[in-house]
Amino acid sequence: MDILDLTAIQLGEKIKKKELTALEATEAALRQISSNESTYHCYVTVDEEKALRRAGQVQEEIEAGRATGPLAGVPVAVKDNICTKGMRTTCSSRILGDFVPTYTASAAEALEGAGAIILGKTNMDEFAMGSTTETSYYGVTKNPWNTEHVPGGSSGGSCAAVAAREAFCALGSDTGGSIRQPSSFCGVTGLKPTYGTVSRYGLIAYGSSLDQIGPVAKDVADCAALLEVLTVYDPKDSTSVRREETDFTSALTGDVKGMRIGIPRDHMGEGLDPQIRASVEQAAKALEEQGAVVEEFDLSLVEYAIPAYYVIASAEASSNLSRFDGVKYGYRTEEYEGLHNMYKKTRSEGFGEEVKRRIMLGSFVLSSGYYDAYYLKALRTKALIKEAFDRAFEKYDVILGPTAPSTAPKLGESLKDPLKMYLGDIYTVSVNLAGLPAMSVPYGIDEQNLPIGVQFIGGSFQEKAVIRAGYALEQTREWHMPGSKKGGR
Ligand code: GLN
Numbered sequence: 261m262d263i264l265d266l267t268a269i270q271l272g273e274k275i276k277k278k279e280l281t282a283l284e285a286t287e288a289a290l291r292q293i294s295s296n297e298s299t300y301h302c303y304v305t306v307d308e309e310k311a312l313r314r315a316g317q318v319q320e321e322i323e324a325g326r327a328t329g330p331l332a333g334v335p336v337a338v339k340d341n342i343c344t345k346g347m348r349t350t351c352s353s354r355i356l357g358d359f360v361p362t363y364t365a366s367a368a369e370a371l372e373g374a375g376a377i378i379l380g381k382t383n384m385d386e387f388a389m390g391s392t393t394e395t396s397y398y399g400v401t402k403n404p405w406n407t408e409h410v411p412g413g414s415s416g417g418s419c420a421a422v423a424a425r426e427a428f429c430a431l432g433s434d435t436g437g438s439i440r441q442p443s444s445f446c447g448v449t450g451l452k453p454t455y456g457t458v459s460r461y462g463l464i465a466y467g468s469s470l471d472q473i474g475p476v477a478k479d480v481a482d483c484a485a486l487l488e489v490l491t492v493y494d495p496k497d498s499t500s501v502r503r504e505e506t507d508f509t510s511a512l513t514g515d516v517k518g519m520r521i522g523i524p525r526d527h528m529g530e531g532l533d534p535q536i537r538a539s540v541e542q543a544a545k546a547l548e549e550q551g552a553v554v555e556e557f558d559l560s561l562v563e564y565a566i567p568a569y570y571v572i573a574s575a576e577a578s579s580n581l582s583r584f585d586g587v588k589y590g591y592r593t594e595e596y597e598g599l600h601n602m603y604k605k606t607r608s609e610g611f612g613e614e615v616k617r618r619i620m621l622g623s624f625v626l627s628s629g630y631y632d633a634y635y636l637k638a639l640r641t642k643a644l645i646k647e648a649f650d651r652a653f654e655k656y657d658v659i660l661g662p663t664a665p666s667t668a669p670k671l672g673e674s675l676k677d678p679l680k681m682y683l684g685d686i687y688t689v690s691v692n693l694a695g696l697p698a699m700s701v702p703y704g705i706d707e708q709n710l711p712i713g714v715q716f717i718g719g720s721f722q723e724k725a726v727i728r729a730g731y732a733l734e735q736t737r738e739w740h741m742p743g744s745k746k747g748g749r
Pocket residue numbers: 388389390391413414433434435436437438439466573685
């Protein structure tokens with residue numbers, strides 16, 4: 261078997277059993293990167309030298325019995341909005357083009373602490389704003405299933421890297437769907453944890469009350485193992501939660517007998533590609549056959565999720581991005597007259613169109629005359645959405661539905677109509693507004709041979725229910741990675 265076909269856990273086991281070394285795995289991933297990057301462009305930065313050096317060190321740690329976890333020796337990719345000491349971190353923006361952090365984000369530190377080897381930083385929509393990875397200043401990433409299509413976004417680079425076998429697993433971030441939607445477009449598995457589970461320290465902020473880092477992997481077991489490593493209470497993040505039960509891999513039982521699963525009718529209606537609807541229905545049937553109890557229900561308020569999300573996320577973004585002023589770090593315009601002109605020119609040249617759109621929208625909804633009409637109303641809507649989910653979780657252990665209304669669109673189509681693009685986030689953003697855990701699991705391929713993802717949503721801190729259902733479903737699917745046809749791996 262090709263090393264690159266292994267999941268992260270399988271690779272870790274082989275390294276532990278001395279059938280492979282961390283260096284061999286890293287070299288294999290780097291070879292795959294150098295032969296495929298000119299096609300897919302998953303990474304903004306690849307640091308070969310550092311990765312190889314670290315692989316040697318990790319191998320020594322493993323041999324000395326000091327690195328014993330399931331991810332020891334596994335090469336991984338990290339989204340380019342997660343700070344890495346000494347490794348350029350751009351957020352795919354011109355304004356951070358030469359930014360080399362002096363510290364490592366807690367989540368990346370946790371991964372390294374578990375013996376993972378960071379290969380490089382993956383491409384994304386600029387500042388994580390977008391759904392296609394096309395707003396990156398460093399060029400588009402292509403979907404490994406079909407290079408005429410986008411990989412989704414904003415964690416498109418991380419998801420494409422895992423699908424193209426250019427990393428065994430990756431970190432993404434999810435503010436309104438950015439782990440789950442590109443996972444569904446790239447046929448990989450991505451999990452957004454409950455807000456507060458993974459430290460945001462060192463994650464360059466987009467919408468701070470919504471942002472969460474999470475795993476992107478080939479399967480559910482890898483996601484669970486990664487989440488175990490990432491779940492660390494961190495006093496450096498004031499919203500970090502001390503979680504009690506973090507043995508997420510114990511939920512990989514395959515047993516869903518008696519599990520109550522709800523399908524929101526409002527996630528299955530208008531605007532949903534019928535092929536995706538069919539996949540969700542098949543998934544429901546597969547779970548029912550294993551003893552789960554599935555029924556439809558009305559979640560309500562679904563139509564308010566997108567406006568509330570875009571108001572809140574943009575408001576927070578406009579404030580978070582005010583730090584990029586050309587003074588402290590990052591890009592500064594070359595010629596200017598006086599301080600104000602320097603700010604203006606730096607930000608005009610340093611940010612792309614989508615980011616500017618969000619800053620303007622955010623500043624508008626926060627401005628004194630409009631605060632109550634937009635921002636406050638959005639916060640109230642957020643609270644009502646959370647209540648609607650709470651009511652649903654009195655009846656159900658998990659919610660099942662589509663991850664996105666369509667499969668991956670063609671490159672160049674989405675940015676023409678930003679409002680339409682925003683509507684593509686309909687099934688994912690409410691989960692962030694309510695702070696819940698959710699996972700996209702590949703289930704089905706459409707007529708264009710593009711992957712379809714289904715989404716499991718859990719109640720607060722109920723990652724285990726999500727993992728249990730996702731893992732059980734995964735056992736019933738037949739295909740796996742790009743290039744594999746329906747019916748075979
Ligand atoms: N597409 C959404 C947005 O543009 C979500 C992005 C994200 O989760 N980072 O805001």
